[in-house]
Amino acid sequence: xxxxxxxxxxxxxxxxxxxxxxxxxxxxxxxxxxxxxxxxxxxxxxxxxxxxxxxxxxxxxxxxxxxxxxxxxxxxxxxxxxxxxxxxxxxxxxxxxxxxxxxxxxxxx
Amino acid sequence: xxxxxxxxxxxxxxxxxxxxxxxxxxxxxxxxxxxxxxxxxxxxxxxxxxxxxxxxxxxxxxxxxxxxxxxxxxxxxxxxxxxxxxxxxxxxxxxxxxxxxxxxxxxxxxxxxxxxxx
Numbered sequence: 001x002x003x004x005x006x007x008x009x010x011x012x013x014x015x016x017x018x019x020x021x022x023x024x025x026x027x028x029x030x031x032x033x034x035x036x037x038x039x040x041x042x043x044x045x046x047x048x049x050x051x052x053x054x055x056x057x058x059x060x061x062x063x064x065x066x067x068x069x070x071x072x073x074x075x076x077x078x079x080x081x082x083x084x085x086x087x088x089x090x091x092x093x094x095x096x097x098x099x100x101x102x103x104x105x106x107x108x109x
Numbered sequence: 110x111x112x113x114x115x116x117x118x119x120x121x122x123x124x125x126x127x128x129x130x131x132x133x134x135x136x137x138x139x140x141x142x143x144x145x146x147x148x149x150x151x152x153x154x155x156x157x158x159x160x161x162x163x164x165x166x167x168x169x170x171x172x173x174x175x176x177x178x179x180x181x182x183x184x185x186x187x188x189x190x191x192x193x194x195x196x197x198x199x200x201x202x203x204x205x206x207x208x209x210x211x212x213x214x215x216x217x218x219x220x221x222x223x224x225x226x227x
Contacts, residue, residue, distance in 0.1 A: 033215075042202050042218040043153070087152070097216065101152040 002026045004100035006088050011106045012078055020073045020086050020103045028093020034062050034073045035087040037102065043087055046073070075105075083107045111137045113205050115219035122193055122226055129189045130222045132203030138183035139205035143216060144176075147200045159186055193226045200224075 003025045012018040031050035035043035049055055049064035061074040073086055085102040092098055112135040122128050141160050145153045159165035159180035167173045177189040190197055200223050204216040
């Protein structure tokens, strides 16, 4: 079956760095997405990785290892507004998104 | 970036009535639209995929006669929840993809519709 695993909840301190991990098992693979979702709102796109390695975009970076079925989202210089759920989603061979349950990130002052 | 709108943002209806939710792609032609449902503290659940001009493909366990999807044009898809019940109360989100499968992979999400059935 197809499966995405990510931690349910994480807590970090304002100004610090946090890494949210995601492992995936899918029928075929055409890339991995990270989305941010604030409570009561729709997801917003953060990153897309299809090749191995690190993609940096401002305070957010995303890493992919296809051989390990593993990705992480790295958030630097955390701000209170970064408190949200972070969704990992893999694109399978049919170009359908397989969603993880999301990681709720709590930022403390 | 691409913009997708959804209407209404929230709706309260009585049990047994039907509710229609509209999803529009405002600045691009959406060949494919997706409808998701999300219960509190749970992940997005894909309900159905629709391509313009053809019947929607429903995910296992989703009743096609209860959740009617019409993708009448390249910019509009509607989801009608028929004979709604309290257990249908959820956050419904649509997303659009510009190209056909394999041509474009990014999905653009609408803001979501919060449905409460009393």
